[in-house]
Amino acid sequence: MARETIMQFDLFDSGSNTILGSPTYQEFKEQLIASGCTKCGLHAGRTQIVVDRGNPAAPVMVVGEGPGEKEDQQGLAFVGRAGRMFDQIMNAVGIDTNQDMFIANVVKCRPPDNRSPHADEAATCLPFLRRQIELVAPRIILLLGATALKHFDKSKSNFQMSDEAGKFFTLPDFPSTQFMVLYHPAALLYNAKLKPAMWQHAKTLRRYLDQHGLLGKLGRPQQKVANQGTATSS
Numbered sequence: 001m002a003r004e005t006i007m008q009f010d011l012f013d014s015g016s017n018t019i020l021g022s023p024t025y026q027e028f029k030e031q032l033i034a035s036g037c038t039k040c041g042l043h044a045g046r047t048q049i050v051v052d053r054g055n056p057a058a059p060v061m062v063v064g065e066g067p068g069e070k071e072d073q074q075g076l077a078f079v080g081r082a083g084r085m086f087d088q089i090m091n092a093v094g095i096d097t098n099q100d101m102f103i104a105n106v107v108k109c110r111p112p113d114n115r116s117p118h119a120d121e122a123a124t125c126l127p128f129l130r131r132q133i134e135l136v137a138p139r140i141i142l143l144l145g146a147t148a149l150k151h152f153d154k155s156k157s158n159f160q161m162s163d164e165a166g167k168f169f170t171l172p173d174f175p176s177t178q179f180m181v182l183y184h185p186a187a188l189l190y191n192a193k194l195k196p197a198m199w200q201h202a203k204t205l206r207r208y209l210d211q212h213g214l215l216g217k218l219g220r221p222q223q224k225v226a227n228q229g230t231a232t233s234s
């Protein structure tokens with residue numbers, strides 16, 4: 001099946017053009033925050049636009065769903081319970097989510113009651129995520145959960161996360177990027193049975209980064225991967 005592009009770019013929308021045309025990541029971020037974007041209904045319930053967390057120079061980009069309550073309060077992605085769970089799992093395989101990763105979401109404003117973003121909200125916000133990807137040029141993108149996966153790979157409308165989590169794939173729209181699907185850490189908070197699989201997937205990710213020399217690129221000493229451990233506490 002032909003894959004659809006996720007880019008929806010209104011050439012006559014000068015506000016978006018200014019943001020999307022920003023030449024550096026810092027400018028993009030500042031412009032997006034300053035825009036007070038009202039392109040979709042999510043703006044009505046937000047405290048602030050949540051653009052990211054972590055290191056824009058990192059080789060790994062993480063894409064979640066959308067900000068929750070803590071993220072909305074603090075203006076940083078994945079700083080609530082799910083974020084702490086994700087940090088813990090990645091730390092267990094020697095990955096520092098603030099140094100080795102750059103974290104963003106499908107939508108930048110908190111959906112009411114932490115619901116998943118609707119298709120129109122995601123489609124409206126995706127050009128911003130796409131520009132983030134262009135500007136930070138990650139080597140690998142981790143899609144956390146079904147929302148991130150289905151908005152990136154439009155051929156996927158009906159799937160089980162148990163069939164997708166842990167898999168690598170590529171997309172023609174992003175020829176220099178490897179994608180990997182992981183369970184959303186919030187799912188692990190509700191279903192502890194998913195933790196052993198997530199632990200295996202985290203170790204697979206670490207192996208991939210080692211094989212491609214990607215962690216070393218950041219110029220910091222590599223931590224050892226834990227030999228033991230189940231990353232089970234929440």
Ligand code: URA
Pocket residue numbers: 064065066067068071076077078079080082083105186
């Ligand atoms: N869940 C997400 O998908 N993203 C966040 O930033 C926080 C929770």
